[in-house]
Amino acid sequence: MSDRPTMPPVLLHTDAELARDALGAPLLTRAVRLARWSAPHKRVGAGGELMEADLREATELLGLTEDEDGPAYTAEAWQLALDTGLLEVTENQAAEAAEGAPDADGAAEDETEGTAAPGEALEVLTGGSPQEILDIWLAGLETVLADAAAPDLAELAEQLGEGGELDLDALDWNPEEEADFLDGVLANLYLLAATDEEAAERPVPLPALAASMIVPDDMDEPTDDILEEVSEAMMRLDDQFRMLEPTGIVVYQPVDEALIEEVDGSGHIPETDPSTGELDPEDLSRYGLVRLTPLGVYAVRARMLEAGIDVPLVGDLADKGPEVLLDALPGHPERAARAEAEAWLARRGPETAARELLGAARGDDELAPLRRLACQQTLALVGPEAEAALREVLDDRQLGGLARVWLAERQIADVPEPSEEMVFWLTVDTIAAQLTAEGDSPELRELVEGLVGQSEGFFETLWRVDHPATAQVLETMGRLHPDKKAAKAARKAAFKARSRR
Numbered sequence: 001m002s003d004r005p006t007m008p009p010v011l012l013h014t015d016a017e018l019a020r021d022a023l024g025a026p027l028l029t030r031a032v033r034l035a036r037w038s039a040p041h042k043r044v045g046a047g048g049e050l051m052e053a054d055l056r057e058a059t060e061l062l063g064l065t066e067d068e069d070g071p072a073y074t075a076e077a078w079q080l081a082l083d084t085g086l087l088e089v090t091e092n093q094a095a096e097a098a099e100g101a102p103d104a105d106g107a108a109e110d111e112t113e114g115t116a117a118p119g120e121a122l123e124v125l126t127g128g129s130p131q132e133i134l135d136i137w138l139a140g141l142e143t144v145l146a147d148a149a150a151p152d153l154a155e156l157a158e159q160l161g162e163g164g165e166l167d168l169d170a171l172d173w174n175p176e177e178e179a180d181f182l183d184g185v186l187a188n189l190y191l192l193a194a195t196d197e198e199a200a201e202r203p204v205p206l207p208a209l210a211a212s213m214i215v216p217d218d219m220d221e222p223t224d225d226i227l228e229e230v231s232e233a234m235m236r237l238d239d240q241f242r243m244l245e246p247t248g249i250v251v252y253q254p255v256d257e258a259l260i261e262e263v264d265g266s267g268h269i270p271e272t273d274p275s276t277g278e279l280d281p282e283d284l285s286r287y288g289l290v291r292l293t294p295l296g297v298y299a300v301r302a303r304m305l306e307a308g309i310d311v312p313l314v315g316d317l318a319d320k321g322p323e324v325l326l327d328a329l330p331g332h333p334e335r336a337a338r339a340e341a342e343a344w345l346a347r348r349g350p351e352t353a354a355r356e357l358l359g360a361a362r363g364d365d366e367l368a369p370l371r372r373l374a375c376q377q378t379l380a381l382v383g384p385e386a387e388a389a390l391r392e393v394l395d396d397r398q399l400g401g402l403a404r405v406w407l408a409e410r411q412i413a414d415v416p417e418p419s420e421e422m423v424f425w426l427t428v429d430t431i432a433a434q435l436t437a438e439g440d441s442p443e444l445r446e447l448v449e450g451l452v453g454q455s456e457g458f459f460e461t462l463w464r465v466d467h468p469a470t471a472q473v474l475e476t477m478g479r480l481h482p483d484k485k486a487a488k489a490a491r492k493a494a495f496k497a498r499s500r501r
Helices: 015-024 026-035 051-059 068-086 120-127 130-148 154-161 173-193 206-214 223-245 281-287 294-306 322-332 335-347 350-361 367-381 384-389 402-411 420-438 443-451 458-460 470-478 484-500
Strands: 042-044 087-091 114-118 250-255 289-292
Touching: 015 026, 015 114, 015 294, 026 051, 026 120, 026 130, 026 223, 042 051, 051 068, 068 087, 068 130, 068 223, 087 458, 120 130, 130 223, 130 294, 173 223, 173 294, 173 335, 206 223, 206 289, 223 250, 250 470, 289 294, 294 322, 322 335, 322 350, 322 367, 335 350, 350 384, 367 402, 367 420, 384 402, 384 470, 402 420, 420 443, 420 458, 420 470, 443 470, 458 470, 458 484, 470 484
Parallel strands: none
Antiparallel strands: 042 114, 087 114, 250 289
């Protein structure tokens, strides 16, 4: 068995859809415009940066002249173009620009280090495959993530001593820890998107996200020190998500600037419980809200895959055996489970698929009821063409009940009535599956109440059922049924079932 950490399977958009999202990301869009604008070439400094006059022109090109941070945003887009190969720099020695010609600021050519011109990656974005486009976008994202995990440059400057040396201890910044923290936050957002059907459209409050990384699981009441640490992490994430949103990886609503000034003397945001993320609904938007985009899910998965984490995709089981499918489906969210089952069925004919699923659903082990439930849910996606396979198991003690349900739902004629023994066996099997999947859920409580009220002497019959989970199911009924008399009868029947075995 692999020791690699495993994430739940995720359903990705198609490469074509993701590539369109990448091309529409604001930062890459700006980088592409600047790369095209650079033709035939632009003079650049030692680090590939634009000359001051060109930076002003580029800022105007991007429509950012009215933004006080416009030049900075322009410089970021230019740097992304350099990092991704949208721009290529040629040193002065190989440049054919007029040497010594003054620019608009009076600077001489020999004060520059070379020229930048459109690179090969620009052509790939125009005519390349979706995967090639995504590879370029991912390369740019890596540089932005590295910048997001770095300390603020103004803060760095404050830490420089007279000798020009940086005091990392005074700065309290560890590059590896900071990068790991951001990766952990993105992994939490990924996990939510993979396991929660509604997470794709529901943003996460920033305090709750920060608390998920800071507050220990076994801590009932966070201390003031923990609360202060959560608030500091929240402010750090606010800066980082502001940087990441233009890449298209997240949708982010920043922390209200006025709220930042309201940090109280204890160091944490007032009116907030960071341990639970329970915020005043009226002020929810003030605390920062974030969610991964489909492009973000793709990117985080790619990074985890590179890190050696097992990150399965919905559809990976399409060529696996029915046993593998039925074992895996109960752990999938509903939408992902349906998509996984549909991908598996698409590789097989209806009758063949049904026959394979029914064969894999047999068994008396503890997880067998859950396999049969997954089998039943998968067979619900199969058309009447599978009728012959279902009729073959009508007399099977373990499968006859679910086969009759399938045939009846399709209004297929000449389906024999099930025996009382088969009905009660299916009842035990169904409750056992629900119990294994969800524990004492409200849905299971409703099921128990409904079943007990349908038959006289229900428990007297049920305890005699020859099913490995009979006693456990009766104990569950005794625990969940709200009527004390019925609960007592269930517990008494459970005792009889255990004595019988």
